[in-house]
Amino acid sequence: MAGSTMNALTKYPHLFAPLDLGFTQLKNRVLMGSMHTGLEDVENAGERMAAFFAERARGGVGMIITGGISPSPAGGRGAKLTNDAEVATHRIVTDAVHAADKDVKIVMQILHSGALAGTPDCVAPSAIKSRIGAFVPNELDGDGVEGQIENFVRCATLAQAAGYDGVEIIGSAGYLISTFLVEKTNQRTDEWGGSWENRMRFAVEIVRRTRAAVGPNFIVVFRISAMDMLQGGLAWDEVVSLGKAIEAAGASIISTHFCWHEAQVPTIATMVPRAAFAGVTGRLRKELGIPLITSNRINMPDVAEAVLAAGDADLVSMARPMLADADLIKKTLEGREDEINTCIACNQACLDHTFTGRMTSCLVNPRACRETELKIEPAATTKRIAVVGAGPAGLAYATTAAQRGHKVTLFDAADEIGGQFNLAKRIPGKEEFVETLRYFRRMIDVYGITLKLGMRVDAASLKAGGFDEVVVATGIAPRRPDIAGIDHPKAVSYVDVITGRATVGQKVAIMGAGGIGFDVAELITHKGVSAAMDISVFAKEWGIDFKNHPRGGVTGVEPVVESSGREVTLLQRKAGAPGKGLGKTTGWTHRLTLQRRGVQMMGGVEYVRIDDEGLHTLVNGEPVLFDVDTVIICAGQLPARDLYDALVAEGVNASLIGGAFEASELDAKRAINQATELAIAA
DSSP, X not given: OHHHHHHHHHHSTTTTOOEEOSSOEESSSEEEOOOOOSGGGSTTHHHHHHHHHHHHHHTTOSEEEOSOBBSSGGGOSSOBOOSGGGHHHHHHHHHXXXXXXXXXXXEEEEOOOGGGSOSTTOEESSOOOOTTOSSOOEEOOHHHHHHHHHHHHHHHHHHHHTTOSEEEEEEOBTSHHHHHHSTTTOOXXXXXXXXXXXXTHHHHHHHHHHXXXXXXXXXXXXXXXXXXXXTTOOOHHHHHHHHXXXXXHTOSEEEEEOOBTTOSSOSSSTTSXXXXXXHHHHHHHTTOSSOEEEOSSOOSHHHHHHHHHTTSXXXXXXXXXXXXXXXXXXXXXXXXXXXXXXXXXXXXXXHHHHTTTOOOOOSSXXXXXXXXXXXXXXXXXXXXXXXXXXXXXXXXXXXXXXXXXXXXXXXXXXXXXXXXXXHXXXXXXXXXXXXXXXXXXXXXXXXXXEEEEXXXXXHHHHHHTTOSEEEEOOOEEEOOOOOBTTTSTTEEEHHHHHHTOSOOOSEEEEEOOSHHHHHHHHHHHOOSSOGGXXXXXXXXXXXXXXXXXXXXXXXXXXXOOOOOOOEEEEEOSSSSOTTTTSOTTTXXXXXXXXXXXXXXXXXXXXXXXXXXXXXXXXXXXXXXXXOOSEEEEOXXXXXXXXXXXXXXXXXXXXXXXXXXXXXXXXXXXXXXXXXXXXXXXX
């Protein structure tokens, strides 16, 4: 272990270097950034947050920043810290973290959501409704502004009393402080509006008065919007002058943020290149004298080390990666990087849950935020278990069951593990999916699972194998709609298109506009290097100007996305605009990208037949012919249950998981979660 640690210190010298803040020291340069998980709002919040954060503290991070805690009732619908009675819950959390590792610092984020608070009582500098806000905010008068500053300061002193090592004051993302900064949301004419000096006064006063209240030996982080990603945002000189003023007001660290929630630029989805925004932090770092944190799509230790080595930051925030793997830093220190369960930035169980009012978790790690419920403990009785199907569900079940001590044999008819993930990884913008397959392949070795690829098993052979249980994770079969001409040469399966076995013509109709339909449309209209793999291509596709940093960071010119030139129409039977069922926080990016490539989208389509002329349909009862060369069938899936039915008939103890259990829409989140829960109970 000592040798592995020494190797890690040599391999990642910047990552594991301590950071001296004068009055205290961070043991390394990695922090778990703030995420609102929903744990803050549950009845037993203290115990559940304690378990969640303590597990990450044991996992090796140097600092943890909690989810946002409101300094006033009008600041948001979730957790708050506004009086002495609320301190006790937070003390449970800080005690647990410090007991897990006395050297880990835990910092509480103070978040006033302002116009995004989701309550009729929401407040802002001016009564200007956010594009994504539920209500027009109530404009603060002069006394109200002063009252909000006092709320921030009181919240910070209460956090100090609760045992936190510091606070982070969030001044970005379209929340209260940032709306004072930006002219289009601050139309005031008093001392809190008008000139830039007046607009930044609210933020500076909060930091100045907070530092005065908590004293010199307390971490104060300010989260600045280094690039708002929307027109009318901060200009670069304003970002710099604000940073300098915040430093002078007493901040210990500045954390850079890169969005307003209403901005139409993706910043943390899987289509965003790794560390895409770190250079902006690096530019600001040259202007300031206190440490800077960078964030967004830094999901592996080599990425973090490269950012630090380039001088782009003093600290890296790895928020969602700590959902995916609480032991990320510990594994790095021990030379086990290949065992890291990497965040693939899918957003499906984290941000999509957060923005729809559900408890946050993680697609690749369903235990995240459920540490008190899903405990992976040694099995009381060791069983011999056969798992048939090495897709996401089968892999999750096999590795969890083997981790508990069961003897697991994993079968798959294919010559590689992965199932539907082997299709997903081929879609431009989803390259990260290979990391999950790498992780599971390594876990097969770590936990001694017997892997048998290229082997199609039947009920008789499994029964003869003497297994105590058989878990069927055989996935799905693409549904072939019962329409005339479905066997016509123009009609091809999405599987054959994604794997390259089918030739796709110039004019294409896609039958089905679910997630697979959108993925296929992305694949066949894509041209050139994937934006997820090239920051310059990404910037061009989303209108970001990293070089000149115009106001808000965006050019204001409609981006042009390179296209293959195919004429593509995406169709669905359901009435309404296609894509409404896609992820809450990423669906709009897919729709917008395809629209910029000229993809036509249509709902309320009834499919009639496919023939030499193309695809015949009825739209609103009227015949419409789509004169196309290729019709790609993305018409849903059917569960592949034949093996399960045969096992039941043979009297074998069998369970059904994943797509074989429910195939209405491919859902790796549900499949992995279901498999993990079943394996924990095995």
